[in-house]
Amino acid sequence: MSSATDIITYIGVPLAVLGVLPILYTCSKALITLNAIKRELRHNGLDAIARGSLLTGVVEIELPRLNITPLERDEADYWKLARSPSSIRGGTWSVFNWDKLVTGHSLYRLQYKDQMRQPQAEVDFEELIAYLLDRGAIPSVDGFRMLRTSGLWTPTGTTILLSPDTIHSVVKVAVPDDSEGVLSLALKWRPDWDLRDINSLPPYWMRLDAPNVRESETGKRALIDDAELEGATQEKELEKPQDHCPAAADVQSRGRKSVRLRMGQLGVQDAREEENHSLLHSRPSIKHLAIWNERHGCPGLWFACAATALGSQKGTGLWSYTIPEQIHSFAHSATIPAGVMVVLDVIGEKDAPACFSPWDDELDREEERNRTFARLRRMGEEARLPPAQQQAARLKRGREDLWEIQEANKRKQINQRVREETRMNEALRSSRLDPALVAAKNLEWLMNKKHLEKGNTMRTVVEETLYRMLLDESKATAVSDMLNKWKGWADSGGMNQEHFDYVKKSQNIFALASCIVGILNEGSPASDGSVGSDMIECIRVWRKVRLG
Numbered sequence: 001m002s003s004a005t006d007i008i009t010y011i012g013v014p015l016a017v018l019g020v021l022p023i024l025y026t027c028s029k030a031l032i033t034l035n036a037i038k039r040e041l042r043h044n045g046l047d048a049i050a051r052g053s054l055l056t057g058v059v060e061i062e063l064p065r066l067n068i069t070p071l072e073r074d075e076a077d078y079w080k081l082a083r084s085p086s087s088i089r090g091g092t093w094s095v096f097n098w099d100k101l102v103t104g105h106s107l108y109r110l111q112y113k114d115q116m117r118q119p120q121a122e123v124d125f126e127e128l129i130a131y132l133l134d135r136g137a138i139p140s141v142d143g144f145r146m147l148r149t150s151g152l153w154t155p156t157g158t159t160i161l162l163s164p165d166t167i168h169s170v171v172k173v174a175v176p177d178d179s180e181g182v183l184s185l186a187l188k189w190r191p192d193w194d195l196r197d198i199n200s201l202p203p204y205w206m207r208l209d210a211p212n213v214r215e216s217e218t219g220k221r222a223l224i225d226d227a228e229l230e231g232a233t234q235e236k237e238l239e240k241p242q243d244h245c246p247a248a249a250d251v252q253s254r255g256r257k258s259v260r261l262r263m264g265q266l267g268v269q270d271a272r273e274e275e276n277h278s279l280l281h282s283r284p285s286i287k288h289l290a291i292w293n294e295r296h297g298c299p300g301l302w303f304a305c306a307a308t309a310l311g312s313q314k315g316t317g318l319w320s321y322t323i324p325e326q327i328h329s330f331a332h333s334a335t336i337p338a339g340v341m342v343v344l345d346v347i348g349e350k351d352a353p354a355c356f357s358p359w360d361d362e363l364d365r366e367e368e369r370n371r372t373f374a375r376l377r378r379m380g381e382e383a384r385l386p387p388a389q390q391q392a393a394r395l396k397r398g399r400e401d402l403w404e405i406q407e408a409n410k411r412k413q414i415n416q417r418v419r420e421e422t423r424m425n426e427a428l429r430s431s432r433l434d435p436a437l438v439a440a441k442n443l444e445w446l447m448n449k450k451h452l453e454k455g456n457t458m459r460t461v462v463e464e465t466l467y468r469m470l471l472d473e474s475k476a477t478a479v480s481d482m483l484n485k486w487k488g489w490a491d492s493g494g495m496n497q498e499h500f501d502y503v504k505k506s507q508n509i510f511a512l513a514s515c516i517v518g519i520l521n522e523g524s525p526a527s528d529g530s531v532g533s534d535m536i537e538c539i540r541v542w543r544k545v546r547l548g
Contacts, residue, residue: 034059037116046086046118061108065119068098068547070131079135079197081189089117090177090548092187096131106178117177120184120548126539128185128547129161132171133203135189136164136196144534147173151541152183160185160538163193174548183545199277201260204320206311207274209258211464259284259470263311263321265536267291267304271470288473299476301327302483303469306516310462313522322532323520327487331520335490336438339427340500344507346445355430357422371404428495439518442511451508462519465512482506482513 034050037059041048049062071078077097086094098121106119133139143160154173161171170193174186201207258277262270268289273280289300305323339355341347349355378397385393439458446452452461469476482503489499503510 033110033112037061037110040088040116046088059110061110061116062105063108063118064102065104065106066121067101067103068093068121068123069101070127071097071099073134073202074198079194081191081194086118090120091118093121093123093547095187095189118548120174120177120179120546122182122544123547125183125542125545128171128545129535129539130203132161134196134200136193137161137170138164138166139531139535141531141534143172144531144538147183147538148534148541152176152181163190164195165193176546177548179546183542185545185547187547204264205260205262206307206314207258207260207277208307208463208467208470211467259467261307261470263304263307265321267300267321268307268470284471286470288476289470299469299473299480302480302516303466303476305520306462306466309520309522310459310466313459313519320532320536322536327520330487330490331435331517333490334432334434335486335495336433336435336514337428337430337495338433339423339430340495340503341433341438341441343424343427343500344504346441346511353431355426357426368408371408375401424497424500428497428500435514435517435521439514439521442514443518446508446511451511458515458518458522461512461515465516478506478509479513479516482509483516486510486513486517 038050041050041061046063048064051060080097082094082097085091100121103122108115108117110116129139138161140159140162143158146158147154147160156173156175158173159169159171160173162168163170168190169188171185171187174184176184257280258274260272260274260279261268268286271284271286273282273284289303291298291300291304301324304321305327308321308323337355338347338352342349342352342355375397378393378400381393383390443452443456443458443461446461447454447456465475465479469479485499485502489495
């Protein structure tokens with residue numbers, strides 16, 4: 001018969017061993033998981049504290065929380081990818097090299113290696129966007145619109161930045177893992193997307209190449225006559241040879257240089273001179289291009305709008321400035337009557353829509369015939385008079401002929417004035433031309449009048465005009481005043497005689513202003529304006545984002 005000792009020996013001991021097995025399993029599992037996590041942390045180059053609880057099987061990881069900023073653009077690592085990017089969830093930002101600052105630590109408790117993640121890095125949203133644009137990323141129109149309208153409720157996976165080929169996603173909205181109410185983003189980059197280098201223009205910057213300064217046959221400036229500019233600003237018409245014009249000499253001295261501009265929400269924020277696309281220490285003054293009033297146009301407003309449209313055509317995305325809606329609408333509205341272009345001798349009357357009613361000269365010809373017949377009749381009567389009376393009759397006929405000639409000239413002048421007034425009124429009331437056509441015809445007029453070399457395009461003319469506006473305040477004011485007048489009559493219902501006289505007096509400047517309107521008409525598509533305004537608003541709302 002088995003004793004109590006035997007029962008304890010054969011039954012109790014196995015049961016005790018079975019009870020310890022789960023603890024042993026938990027301990028071994030915790031040790032294996034801890035070693036795997038440490039190995040993964042070392043592989044990804046993360047400096048972390050990892051410890052495990054053998055009884056509970058929970059592994060604790062303490063990881064630094066980082067604030068990152070892009071490196072300086074002239075550093076070599078700025079353009080390189082990180083040597084050992086992290087493959088752990090939340091570490092997509094580690095594909096690039098950053099300046100890092102530890103701002104705290106995050107504690108994670110794990111039971112499995114697959115649960116491992118690292119804290120998302122905090123980064124300034126504007127700096128992140130600028131850095132990725134510099135690498136070649138392209139804003140997503142739909143993505144920024146969705147982010148602007150939905151905010152934190154933007155669907156996960158929404159792309160806000162596209163790869164240079166616009167096929168893949170570079171930055172998209174991520175799952176908000178412990179983002180604490182801050183926008184959470186994920187990053188992806190491939191080496192074959194690196195198509196830019198330090199010689200490429202940074203984001204929000206554009207380049208204005210210097211014009212070829214030349215003299216016309218009369219010795220005056222080729223593009224914008226200084227006398228006409230002075231006449232536009234001071235109502236004087238003085239001709240100034242280039243040799244005695246300080247402003248012209250100044251432009252000529254800079255004629256081999258280009259200017260690099262940075263555009264911001266307030267227009268031109270910075271300007272740097274270049275020589276052979278290498279930055280110089282000199283900076284041209286941009287005080288006269290400050291945007292002090294968007295509602296009432298100033299030189300800086302028109303300069304910023306034209307530069308943004310020009311940058312769009314040149315492939316330089318100036319998404320940091322958005323062309324105001326009233327300027328966009330003005331540039332796409334027909335405001336110049338066809339008859340005015342005919343009167344200005346820009347368009348031939350046969351090439352324009354019917355503007356003028358035919359003038360009937362039959363009454364003038366009939367009156368001339370009657371005067372001729374009356375003169376011949378008096379001469380016949382005079383021949384039948386006695387010789388003694390012919391001399392007196394001849395003197396009387398001479399006085400009458402002289403009086404009739406004077407009266408005829410007066411009537412002709414009155415008729416000519418009436419005809420010109422009628423023609424002018426019909427010109428002002430004629431159908432209006434598309435802004436693109438007005439710009440193209442004025443460009444032809446500038447070349448036909450030898451104000452420009454043959455073969456110039458709208459883009460080169462506007463670029464040259466902007467370059468001169470940047471370096472010469474009087475030119476910027478003259479072009480701006482013309483555009484303000486133009487927009488004024490467009491908003492007030494149409495062109496009148498006063499406006500026509502102003503245009504006629506400064507037709508060169510009007511032609512250049514029409515080229516700026518033409519480039520605004522061509523180079524400011526709605527999509528570019530939308531993504532620019534959406535991006536600016538998103539950056540304003542989300543100063544800091546979590547990237548991981």
